[in-house]
Structures are given as C-alpha cells and as structure tokens.
Amino acid sequence: MRRSKFKNSLSGKQRRLSEAHEIELLDSWIEVMKPDSGTNPLSIPPPPPTAPVGRILGGGFSPYAGCKLFRQLPISQKTKDGLAPKYTEMSEIQRASLPHSLCGRDILGAAKTGSGKTLAFIIPVIETLYRARWGPEDGVGSIIISPTKELAGQLFEELKTVGKHHSLSAGLLIGGRKDVDEEKQRVNSLNILVCTPGRLLQHMDETPNFECSQLQVLVLDEADRILDAGFKMEVDAIISQLPKQRQTLLFSATQTKSVKDLARLSLKDPEYISVHAESVTATPERLKQIAMIVPLDQKLNMLWSFIKANLHSKILVFLSSCKEVKFVYEAFKKLRPGIPLKCLHGRMKQNVRMAIYLEFCEKTSVLFSTDVASRGLDFPGVDWVVQVDCPEDIPAYIHRVGRTARFTSEGKSVLFLLPSEKEMFTKLQAVEPKIPIQLKKPKTEKLQPISELLSSLLVKYPDMQHLAKRAFVTYLKSIHLQRDRDVFDVSKLPIEEFAASLGLPMTPKIRFISQKQTKQKASVETIHEQENGTKVVNREMQSIDRSNMEIEDDVLLPKETSLIDAEGNKPADLSTRVLKKKKLKINVHRPLGTRVKYDEEGNVIPPLAALADMDSGDGALHPDKVKERYAKLREEMKERDKEDKILHRERLRDRRTKEKIKRKRWREGEEEVDKEDGGSESDDTEKGKHKRSKIYFDSDNDDDEKKGKENVGVSADSVSIAEQEALALKLLSSMHS
C-alpha cells in the first residue's frame, strides 16, 4: 500500500502539505454534509437545490441521496485511485452506508450476498486512518475480523487493492502459520489487522506489548457468525481488550437482531442499514433456486448424474462433514466424471486450502466443500451451488446459495432434501423476505446409479473403504447433532441402504443409546433385598434403548478405542448388516435379582439354591457357604471398586488433556476447531517480508496440531456421553463456519 503516485511528482514536504490540505477539506466536507441519522440515502430524495446544506427537511434528507459514484463521496484521492478503474459506481449497500460510516457512525449493515459489503467497510477503515494521519508509531488503528481464513485472505486482498496508494500498513493474521514469533515482532507496527478471532486473541495473549488501546475502527464481517456461540469465548476476550471509544461496523447478509449481541459490542446509536428490508427476496434476484426430494441412498447417484449433465459448469457442492467431502471427492475422482474435481475442508493444510481456493476462482471445476466455504467467499462465476446435505438453518442456506449469482451475475442452486427433511422446504418458503425456491421432481430416468461402481472401488482400494465408513458415520452424527428437530431425525434414515449406496459391503457399527440410560451406565449393579432379608448383589447388563443413538465418534475417539463396548472389550470386527440383525436382545423387563441358574441336568434351580446345602435335603442355606459366598462377593466388589477408581482417575486425566488441547486450539487461532493444521500463504511470502503493506506471515505448525489431535482421543468409557456430545457439538458447530 505504499503510496507511489504523489511520491513521484512531489517532494516529501509538498506531499505532506497537500495531504494536510486534502484532509482539512475532507473533514469540513464530512462535517457540513452529515446525513441525518436514521436516513437511508436510497429511499429518500436528494435535497432541493435551494435547500440550505445540512438542514433537516421534514422527515430528514441525505445530501448523498443522489450520489451514485464513488467520486461523489468525501474520500481521499488515493482511495479513489485505488478504486478505479474497477469500481466506479456504488452498489446499494455502499450508497446507503458510506455516507454514515464516513462520518464515524456505528453501522449495523445487512445486504444480500454478493452485494458489495466488503467495500462498505474497507473504505471507511482506510479513510478514517488516513484522515487521522495514522503512522507506524501509532500502532493498530483498525481490526477487521472474519470467521474463516479464506475470507480473511480475500478481505486482505481487497484492502491491498483499494489501499495501494496509501502508506498505511496492514497484516493478515490467521491461524496455522509458521513463525508466530516473527509475526509477533511485526504485529505492533501494523495499522490494520485482518484476522480470524483465534489468531487475534493469541496475539493479545502472547505478544509482548501488543497494543490496541488506540483502536479507531473495529469491523466484524459476517457479524452474526462472529457473534454466535461458536466464537463467544474468543470474541468476549477480544472485546474486553478493546477501547470502548471506537467506531464499530457490522456487516452480514443475515444480520444479528439480538440486543444482547449488540450490547456486547457497546454500539453507540448504530445506523441500521438494511438494503434488502424492502426487497421482496432475501436472496439475489438473479438466483434461480430449486429443491428436490432425494432419498438418502440416492444422493450420490443424483450428485454424480448432476455433475455428468453439467460438465461445462463451475459447481460448488456442499456436504456436511470433512469426511464426506473427502470420500465423495476421492471416489468421484477415481470414477473420472470428465471435469476437474477439487475439495476444500478444515482438515487440509492451510497452504493447500488457499491454493484450492485460488484454483477454484480461476477454473471451471467442481469443488466439494464443507461450510468452510459457505460464507463471504467471492468465487467468480459459480454456475451452480448444490447442497447435497441439508443446511442447518435458513441463514446457512442463504449464505451457501450466495456463493453464486454474485453482484450482477446469474446463478442457480439446487437443494437435495431427504423425504424426512421436507419441513426445511416449508420453512424456507415461509420466511420474510421470501426465498423463491421451487420444489422439482428429479428426473429419475436420467439417474446414473454408481453404487456398484463404488462397491468395486472399495474392493480395489482398501483405503477407500475406510473413507466410506468415516463418511457414513460422520454424516449420521451430523444429523444426530442438528438442533432443528423438526427437520432432522436420524431415526428416520434408511441406514443400511445408505451404507450400501456408499459401496460399503456392510453397515459400519453405530450404537444407539438413550442419553438417559447412558448416564446410568450400561452395566448396572443393584443390591436387591429379598423378603427374608438376605441381600443379593446383582450385576446385569441393561438392554439398550434404540430411540436415541450414540454414534461411534471418529472425531473424538482414536480408531483403536472407538469401538470399545460397554464392558471395555473390543469387538473382533465391525458388525455386519447380518450380524446386526442377529444380535441378541436382553430383556429389560426381566425382574432384577432373578438370575436363572441351571444344575448339571439342565434343570432350573431357584435363586441362591446353588448355595444351599443340597445334601441336607431340606434345601436350607448352609451358613458357612453363605458366609463364604458373601466374602467372595465383598472381594469382588472391592476389586471392582478399585477398577472404578482407576477408571475415574483416567477420566479426569483425559478431561484435563482435552481442556488443554481445547485451550491450545483456541490460541492457535482457528475458525474451525476440528482442523489439524495451519499452513502458509504461498506466493506472497517473500514479497511480504520486504514490504510493510504486504506482510504475509508464513507458517506451518500443523505438526504440533496433529500431535494435539492425537491426544484428543479418549476412550468411549472414559468420558460421559454428555461430555462427548458437548464436544462433538462444538466440533460440528465450528465445522459449519
């Protein structure tokens, strides 16, 4: 961003004088032409030519109502030069918000996906610091926070373009980069930080003398996402370290309405700018949206057929988990559809992630992705957004489809819904403003079934079988963990057909356990008092309620331990579809304490008769034998007690390790808790080392992360199901970033 234009033609002194003069003019222009608070220049007429400037006319007016070009705004020549020639005319959100943000007001801006919100905050950031004559010694003047690394990278690029003639310095601080130490040395001299919450917090915690007490402008892009529960800890900690006297700009296509959220940010009389409030649709007008009912076991056939029918289109495919993305990508790649395929998810190394992102910007191809690509990313020319797995809610839907039909371009989207997820369609149709989505019948005659092909692939490549199993399990888990119970119901899914459709020869083991019962432990001991006062210890395996399920947790559990049963034994093999059916059920209704025993002839003997002295003929209990038996039972109980204690200690240790890893992750600055890695920003690194404006901190601490990940593994027995679920929920919700 080092300025160049003035430097060539003017001496340093002249330049400073001319800058001072320009800033003076801009300041007075802004002061005199302040639009009335609460006015939207889009919806009110410009003042009549005779009206005194700055006066309120009736319902108020905006001197900027007629302004459609960037050059009509009170912004510096350098910014205008940075905007031209690409940007001349303003988009609606820019026209509506810039007059307010340029005079220092807080903004809560909502505008459809692809409508140009980025410039609506980048311009005031640059202008405010320029007019304040911000220099290297002034430290951090503005912080721009993005929920994902790719989006942060994209914002940083836009900032570099628009600010290229300014002498402000900016840095991209995102997780997973090498040389945090180098970053720490430089971060204090940067004026604008573009970052993900975790990495920013890491600097706040660890960088000596990290200073942001002079912060002028805080920006939250995708504000509703940044303010949601997934980032709560980081964002609260960040905000507590920022000065209250500052300008705050919040932008998103689906804006937060929570007063609590806004209170957290202590906004001062924010301007609520919603350019699509009057619009009939919540999604871009040029976007054609359809939904189709596709049974779970037909999804891959449908996706394959869709890709084969659109070989010349740029297609973005959303799936719900990294594992699914990996499997579908690898499998389809081997089946060679005739169009380049790519995949993007949080478990990839950061440098690979960035490379894929850039490649998909350039080339016609199919990109399989998790929700990591659902927000903010501006891939040019996406023809189709295909949602193979149902989005978690309506905002998620809006952001996913928003990857196409951006700015003035057209786009199409298709949503696959399971028969049991039809309620999502009803919900989408019911929202205001509307989402114009139509239900279409899939053309089943054009369907190309690929399950057979997948089966043979899995035979040929054993690794693929593992991927398929993982995909199967994580998909079911993601459905199980969804909050919207009207839409998502794992018990309605044709699980065996689904496994077969992935080419799996057998259904991977999934365990259904009711939460209530898991809390009680699967193995239950009771001391049952008989009428005669004799105490009998019973140790019975409880039968398992299948109404709810606990799924083998591949994110939390290492492969070796994930299949440990309630008794701590490892089953010999994954159960097959056949085995599953054969599995014996234990009758829960059988009264406790009535363990049936047989004598050598196979006759049933009454409880405790085994202890009776048969020789005495009256069946009475022999006191010595009873004593002996109780002594034995006591020993057994003591033994079990010891085991329990060891187990408890292990549990505590695991929990501590988990907490430690969690804390470490947060510090690592990731938008996704479940990713293993970080990485480097490839090409700009070298350049960045020499130019302040292009500092690209290169790093790759994925090794550490991986080590951490391995430790995450906890055995099924050592953590309660509630804890596992809470953690899994966290992992999944952050996966949906």
Ligand code: ADP
């Ligand atoms: P949003 O954040 O609202 O989803 P972006 O800021 O990513 O949208 O902008 C979407 C696209 O529109 C980008 O490619 C951007 O370069 C382009 N764009 C934004 N504003 C303008 C403008 N005023 N004139 C031309 N193109 C613009």
Ligand code: MG
């Ligand atoms: Mg955006």
